[in-house]
């Protein structure tokens with residue numbers, strides 16, 4: 001069997017504005033060895049959470065994951081591209097810092113994680129909506145938005161591993177070991193996700209929906225890549241990781257309830273059931289052994305962990321608000337509605 005060229009390396013997306021157009025054009029047409037001068041893009045005028053900036057940043061980051069078909073792998077460390085990526089990151093991170101706001105001197109990661117553990121029985125986010133009244137079509141849209149992350153589940157946070165030490169590292173890796181299937185290829189969470197997509201009649205191709213999702217879905221993954229790829233932001237990366245694990249179990253439980261109500265195919269439930277159970281354990285490991293050990297070792301990172309937890313909420317809310325606005329109006333939440 002001949003696999004398509006995009007089986008490992010995905011196809012480049014379509015440009016959606018001046019930033020993404022410039023970067024896609026450079027990757028498409030130039031050779032990295034010939035590109036030493038800064039790439040000129042109008043970053044200052046860009047909306048930090050807008051589709052153009054988020055897509056441009058996503059494409060830059062993807063070079064550190066699987067790259068793109070017909071794009072030289074050498075672009076990954078091209079100084080000109082790294083320079084422009086840095087400018088995009090500054091705009092994005094600046095907006096996230098502004099929206100997270102001041103973090104008081106007396107605020108700690110331990111208290112922040114404690115607060116995260118208490119989720120309301122009735123909320124107004126997408127998982128509550130899907131549990132109570134969402135349709136199967138809306139659930140399928142939700143899968144499409146989440147496919148960008150779940151088809152590389154565990155990868156963005158893995159960049160933080162070499163930046164950790166001791167118990168924090170051991171426990172971080174123990175959680176990631178589960179995300180990566182605990183030694184079994186068919187149990188890799190990204191693989192379970194592909195089975196979910198297939199059962200829901202969706203495309204399982206890696207980044208197969210890059211041209212379909214709105215800015216919020218991209219921003220959610222970009223935030224993890226940003227934190228993971230900068231040692232300076234390792235506290236935030238761990239905070240984001242902790243927040244992901246702590247909020248996953250109750251959110252997954254609501255989605256299992258939603259899928260049961262909709263009579264969804266079994267593989268869809270398998271993915272979320274696995275997360276109800278595994279993440280209840282991961283939560284405890286992350287709180288005590290990862291964050292607890294990290295801040296004991298490097299106390300100055302405590303507030304960075306708080307920042308990572310709050311940044312996770314700020315950026316996840318962009319997608320959540322978009323979904324709820326569209327669904328309440330009876331519109332598709334995708335750029336190209338599912339056929």
Ligand SMILES: [Fe+2]
Nearest residue numbers: 153179189275
């Ligand atoms: Fe997972």
Ligand SMILES: [Fe+2]
Nearest residue numbers: 245278279282
């Ligand atoms: Fe987990």
